[in-house]
Amino acid sequence: MNIERARQLRRDATGPEREMWRLLYPLRQIHNFRRQVPLGPYFLDFACHSLKLAIEIDGDTHGSEQAMYYDAARTRFIETQGYRVLRFTNDDVLNNAEGVFDTLARAIEETAP
Numbered sequence: 001m002n003i004e005r006a007r008q009l010r011r012d013a014t015g016p017e018r019e020m021w022r023l024l025y026p027l028r029q030i031h032n033f034r035r036q037v038p039l040g041p042y043f044l045d046f047a048c049h050s051l052k053l054a055i056e057i058d059g060d061t062h063g064s065e066q067a068m069y070y071d072a073a074r075t076r077f078i079e080t081q082g083y084r085v086l087r088f089t090n091d092d093v094l095n096n097a098e099g100v101f102d103t104l105a106r107a108i109e110e111t112a113p
Helices: 002-011 015-023 065-080 090-095 099-110
Strands: 033-038 041-049 053-058 084-089
Touching: 002 033, 002 041, 015 041, 015 053, 015 090, 015 099, 033 053, 041 065, 053 065, 053 090, 053 099, 065 084, 084 090, 084 099, 090 099
Parallel strands: 053 084
Antiparallel strands: 033 041, 041 053
8 A cells, every 4th residue: 555655646746846856866876765755654755765864845735833743743753763854845946956956965975874
């Protein structure tokens, strides 16, 4: 069931998720980033298991109090699994690709063995 859901999420990727996948392309040549990775009860938007790095893309719905509470609980769970979580907004990905890429590169540099 998780595999089917992950496939559906990859097929139905949002514009910002498709753009992030494009931004990750040069990094994917070195590190094995994957999309819509099942982890416990969640699906990580993007993850690299070897770096223990999770990337989450937050849309407009993430600004409500309820969504922020959910995101905080989700982040805590992901971190208990040993992952570092990077969060970017849709706007960041679509309008500040260079800044997003620089943040990712720094995180990888800090995390890589």
